[in-house]
Amino acid sequence: MQTISSTAGEVTSRELRQPQSPLVTIKGEPLPLTSSKFVLSDLAFYYGKVQALAGISITIPANHITAIIGPSGCGKSTLLRTLNRMNDLIPKTRIEGQVFLDGDDIYSPNVDVVDVRRRVGMVFQRPNPFPMSIYDNVSYGPRLYGVTKRADLDQIVEFSLQQAALWDEVKDKLTQSGMALSGGQQQRLCIARALAVEPDAILMDEPASALDPIATLKIEELMQTLKSSYTIVIVTHNMQQAARVSEFTAFMMIDQNRAGTLVEFGETAQIFTRPKNRQTEDYVTGRFG
Amino acid sequence: MITQARSTLLFTTPIVKGFIQAKKGRQRRRAINFFWLGITGVVTVLALVPLFWIIGYVAVKGAPAINLAFFTELPQGMGSASGGVLNAIEGTVLLTVLSGLFAIPPGLLAAFYAVYHPNTWLGIALRFGADVLSGVPSIVIGLFGYALVVKPAGHFSALAGSIALAVLMLPIIIRTAEEMIKLVPKNLRAGALALGSPEWRAALQVTLPAAISGIMTGFLLGLARVSGETAPLLFTSLGNDRFEIGRLVQAGFRSGQSFPEILYNIIQQPVDSLPLTLYKYTQQPFPAQIQQAWGVALVLIVLILMFNIAARYWVSRQAAKNRG
Numbered sequence: 001m002q003t004i005s006s007t008a009g010e011v012t013s014r015e016l017r018q019p020q021s022p023l024v025t026i027k028g029e030p031l032p033l034t035s036s037k038f039v040l041s042d043l044a045f046y047y048g049k050v051q052a053l054a055g056i057s058i059t060i061p062a063n064h065i066t067a068i069i070g071p072s073g074c075g076k077s078t079l080l081r082t083l084n085r086m087n088d089l090i091p092k093t094r095i096e097g098q099v100f101l102d103g104d105d106i107y108s109p110n111v112d113v114v115d116v117r118r119r120v121g122m123v124f125q126r127p128n129p130f131p132m133s134i135y136d137n138v139s140y141g142p143r144l145y146g147v148t149k150r151a152d153l154d155q156i157v158e159f160s161l162q163q164a165a166l167w168d169e170v171k172d173k174l175t176q177s178g179m180a181l182s183g184g185q186q187q188r189l190c191i192a193r194a195l196a197v198e199p200d201a202i203l204m205d206e207p208a209s210a211l212d213p214i215a216t217l218k219i220e221e222l223m224q225t226l227k228s229s230y231t232i233v234i235v236t237h238n239m240q241q242a243a244r245v246s247e248f249t250a251f252m253m254i255d256q257n258r259a260g261t262l263v264e265f266g267e268t269a270q271i272f273t274r275p276k277n278r279q280t281e282d283y284v285t286g287r288f289g
Numbered sequence: 290m291i292t293q294a295r296s297t298l299l300f301t302t303p304i305v306k307g308f309i310q311a312k313k314g315r316q317r318r319r320a321i322n323f324f325w326l327g328i329t330g331v332v333t334v335l336a337l338v339p340l341f342w343i344i345g346y347v348a349v350k351g352a353p354a355i356n357l358a359f360f361t362e363l364p365q366g367m368g369s370a371s372g373g374v375l376n377a378i379e380g381t382v383l384l385t386v387l388s389g390l391f392a393i394p395p396g397l398l399a400a401f402y403a404v405y406h407p408n409t410w411l412g413i414a415l416r417f418g419a420d421v422l423s424g425v426p427s428i429v430i431g432l433f434g435y436a437l438v439v440k441p442a443g444h445f446s447a448l449a450g451s452i453a454l455a456v457l458m459l460p461i462i463i464r465t466a467e468e469m470i471k472l473v474p475k476n477l478r479a480g481a482l483a484l485g486s487p488e489w490r491a492a493l494q495v496t497l498p499a500a501i502s503g504i505m506t507g508f509l510l511g512l513a514r515v516s517g518e519t520a521p522l523l524f525t526s527l528g529n530d531r532f533e534i535g536r537l538v539q540a541g542f543r544s545g546q547s548f549p550e551i552l553y554n555i556i557q558q559p560v561d562s563l564p565l566t567l568y569k570y571t572q573q574p575f576p577a578q579i580q581q582a583w584g585v586a587l588v589l590i591v592l593i594l595m596f597n598i599a600a601r602y603w604v605s606r607q608a609a610k611n612r613g
């Protein structure tokens with residue numbers, strides 16, 4: 001399966017470059033620096049003149065599920081898109097501060113954006129299978145990165161679909177159009193497609209909001225099986241979902257300048273049961289807008 | 290105040306009811322409905338009459354000219370009733386295919402650019418340019434082809450003709466492709482780019498297939514439009530009684546030319562086309578040529594009809610795809 005070269009390595013030098021970030025603890029123990037996947041340092045983001053994010057510093061632990069919650073328009077999607085530079089596609093936007101992925105500043109000029117997007121996959125709110133067969137959907141990414149041998153592609157497709165818990169449902173119709181699947185299957189196909197390029201992290205922006213409860217449950221179960229190998233960051237409006245699936249939760253809100261800020265970050269259990277911040281408490285208990 | 294208003298409303302309700310005399314109103318409505326439906330029906334028929342009249346008239350007048358020789362032989366000279374218009378048929382096909390080849394790739398590129406960068410100066414200029422170009426009289430575009438290709442080369446040619454036709458087709462292709470690309474969910478392109486795909490691959494492999502049926506419609510409408518053009522060809526491809534691709538290919542092979550050389554030779558010839566022939570023959574005093582002109586008109590109408598039917602077919606395919 002190692003057809004795509006891994007970008008891990010030289011951890012020690014990266015530790016030096018990575019800035020000191022707010023302390024993250026797991027069950028009271030500080031998280032070792034090397035087990036963080038993303039480190040955001042004083043991040044600000046602008047759509048034209050409008051500031052959408054301000055002063056965001058956060059450390060997202062590797063191989064865990066982190067949920068981003070907060071009221072509509074507080075910048076959750078914007079924050080998520082800074083993690084794989086998808087905001088680059090929106091004209092007239094500007095970013096300040098730094099985003100480190102495994103210790104590398106992904107906004108530094110010598111970084112290849114294609115490499116960032118290979119390492120950080122994305123799943124969208126509405127399933128977006130390409131207008132091609134299931135097989136071609138999954139093999140689209142590997143082909144981009146130069147995998148051409150049929151046997152290798154076969155292997156990647158099967159493995160990715162298995163990881164996305166879709167293989168049994170589609171193994172007999174790989175040549176059928178991906179758009180002919182049900183919504184939930186389409187979303188798992190999109191997850192398989194993202195997994196096929198062997199990313200380190202997967203970003204999900206309300207991945208289940210267009211799905212029925214059973215399809216939603218399948219996606220949630222899938223996330224649990226994936227987290228041992230991938231760092232998952234999920235934006236969700238569903239409090240129960242955040243509480244169910246995530247181990248860490250970031251709560252965001254807009255500040256007095258209408259820019260999104262991080263109010264509180266911590267273990268999910270703590271955020272939902274013993275929030276330190278009054279606004280967090282109001283929000284998670286539903287006493288808020 | 291509020292309670293007062295509400296009570297007034299309650300009080301007046303039965304009186305309002307009394308004004309609407311349900312039965313009488315219904316009859317009136319029906320009469321008005323019938324009247325307007327009748328009018329639309331008459332207008333529809335009026336609009337269809339010229340269409341079927343033209344097609345029927347051309348079919349009746351043109352049918353006697355249609356026989357095998359009409360499609361397979363070159364003209365036998367003015368005044369002769371035998372011979373055909375093979376030169377014009379082959380010329381039309383050559384001009385249409387060539388102009389499509391010249392117009393479609395840049396048209397598509399322009400459409401993608403206009404959709405993805407709508408507010409840049411180039412994006413605005415592209416859309417504005419396409420609008421202006423679609424209003425330029427075709428004879429002016431013929432003149433442009435003359436100045437650009439014929440004059441420097443020193444001779445009329447299929448190449449010059451198809452370049453003029455390509456310019457004519459370009460705005461149609463840009464505008465339809467632009468509309469179709471806009472209909473593709475933005476999410477699809479984002480999905481490809483999120484995998485690290487370069488922009489051109491996302492456009493070619495993801496967005497284009499999603500819009501292809503609609504874009505095909507634009508191509509076909511563009512081809513249908515230019516295959517009936519006369520004016521731009523008068524200054525560019527001129528006309529050629531002896532044009533016969535088969536003979537040119539044979540001659541090329543005999544003198545040991547390579548395939549690209551033969552192709553080059555073909556597109557350097559002046560060529561005829563169906564509308565050009567129609568134009569020339571109707572100016573002849575010979576009844577035989579007038580008869581053949583009707584035949585040419587019939588073939589031309591059928592050809593353009595076929596383009597339009599194909600375009601309709603692709604539209605319905607795209608509609609089915611968008612639903613599925």
Ligand SMILES: Nc1ncnc2c1ncn2[C@@H]1O[C@H](COP(=O)(O)OP(=O)(O)OP(=O)(O)O)[C@@H](O)[C@H]1O
Binds near residue numbers: 071072074077079090
């Ligand atoms: N492409 C854009 N151009 C300009 N402003 C934008 C754009 N996308 C988002 N914004 C603005 O940035 C702010 C944050 O938007 P964002 O989509 O990140 O919020 P969100 O928390 O994801 O909201 P929701 O929960 O409704 O999805 C909003 O005020 C929004 O209007």
Ligand SMILES: [Mg+2]
Binds near residue numbers: 076077078205
């Ligand atoms: Mg959002």
